[in-house]
Amino acid sequence: MSKLTLIIFYFVNYIIIGLGFLSFAQNYIPGNTYIDATGYVEYRAGNLPIVISSPHGGYLEPASIPDRNCTGCVTIRDSFTQEVTRGVDNAILAETGCYPHVIINLLHRKKFDANRDVGDAANGDPTVIQSWNNYHNFIDAAKAQIIQDYGTGTFYDMHGHGHTIQRIELGYLLTSAELQQTDNYLNTNTAAQDNSIRTLSNSNQQNLTLAQLLRGTSSFGDIIANRGFHAVPSSFDPAPQGTEPYFAGGYNTRRHGSSDNTSQINAIQIELNSNLRFNSTNRDAVIDSLALSMIDFHTQHYDSQFTNQYCAVLNNTEIKPAKNTSLYPNPSQDNISILTDKTIISYSIYDVSGKLIVTDFYENSTINISQLTIGLYFLTIQSQDDHKETLRFVKAP
Template sequence: MMMRVKLFLILFNTLQCMTLVTGYRTRFGMKQYVEYQIGSVDSKLILTAPHGGSLSPTTMPNRTHGCFDNETEQCIYRHNCGTPTRSKCKVLMATDTNTRNLAILIADQIEAKTGKRPHVILNNLGRWKMDANRDADQAAFGVPETKRAYDEFHEFVNNAKLAISPSSGLLLDIHGVQSHPEAWVELGYRLTKSNLNKNTVLAEYSSIKNLAATSSYTFEQILRGDKSLGHFMLRENLSFNSRVVPSPDTPSPGSGGYYRGGYITKHHGSRYAGTIDAIQIESPRPLRDLLYNGDKAYAIDLANAVIGFLGVHY
């Protein structure tokens, strides 16, 4: 009974925050820290942007590095944990610039071309306040207001997944790589650089496990062959002749910089359960910087590539 009352209250609070924007409904969490632009009923796509926010409420302490606990040999992410240590418990605070508007632009493009608007979930808080792509402790440092925003972000992602399932679907987690000199687009499937390099990749350890298990194509085709997202991106002739890894042209990162996908890709993809696959997209700075000049070329290319990939697999 208690559970039901609680559920009703959550629902009531959520409904109160529902606002009609343009063409799609938007649900906001507390103080609009996080935002869910609800997609079309028949959309199979979710876009998340956890590192593109800029809100900096003074009521919320800035995140710091964690403290290292010598007894358990683990990091403690609390503001009163002692002396923060960057070397052992480093916490990243930098914004993935232009990724919030990139996610929205991709959604706009896909809606314009297919009539189906993807679900979009945005963290509007600066990463120095809350990091939606980390586990709860590192994300929110146990601060109740921060933790609530974090929970609302992931609740919105779960709502979007529920709207698509039991059909299969795809979540794309939109990021911006900060410092890798290759300046290529990195697609993260939770597979390690070493496994990609040694060709020892296994579908069951990937964040697209469900797609691999149900597809008539081989995992290699889907991951970095002629049916891969990398293939569809290359077909768009990205600006600056940007490379994409993994893709048919660059099947593995070699010694280059590469992110395999973080918390969202790991926990919201199909590796452990469910029918929603996930891929992390790390876009290099030159492609994201186009948006400072109002140049939507990269957003359009990415949208076209995603439409191609979705058309084959979902």
């Protein structure tokens, strides 16, 4: 590139990043689909602590965008990974009544690689640079919403591999050589601590070690394997052996996971073998398995109250409360108050299974919750204008 071209490149990138932050700040409605300004990035907004990204499954090959020609560029599309991503999205919705966050690159990989830094991803094309920024801003927006609503969650990056060994490869930013080490090495060695589920290994419901989370009986690999799909790492296949090919995780897994030990979002790269992707029967089966496995993984390691009826109470009400409506204090041991500019007529409290616990007129300034057991609840309020909203609260010990 000439000096003038470089200046233009970085100026355009700077402007696009600024626009990306404006996009990040907007509110997204769960279940709604948003297409970015380029028309090449799709975001289905969610309300679950799950993000699914499909960086290499796009089909569009507009002539106006030149093919990438960077050194070492991979331009082959990960066939059927977009279909798998959409299938998992729908299966999770059917199981929970709620939406995972889903981000899809609609461009062919020869035009845009959403799992690379902007230089290799966009090859200097201004439109693809904008798509790259929007793609990652959508993921950042999803992560921010999860942290606000749940505190933590998991980012899954969906890929396909063409390796001879027909198994699902799960990437945590650990190499084959590292996975071949002992559990003690994984749990204590500084290098091995640079992994994409680092904050989860520091704090999880069962107090499991990193090695147990990677390849123990409650690992994501085992959860998948117990549904009939060979996965590595898992207790059944702890590590790739010798020089067996294996993808350890890429740009997205590092950028959007917790290897920095500060992010509350953990990341797993999912590499599906060709037998699962190209056969429609196998593809449907692995879609169902992945959806249930993502739910199970969250249930076992983040939140035991995350049930298959988690969102039943949210049907026919606003999932995101109005800007001027909130609960205080939250969490609370004894009483909660509704802070709103509306006139509240009545309220109902539901547990996480959707069971109605109490319903009453809102006659006092506070609601007594001292009789509730410890845990997560939903408060549905009805205002004088017949408007309904649902808010989450936690009964504290």
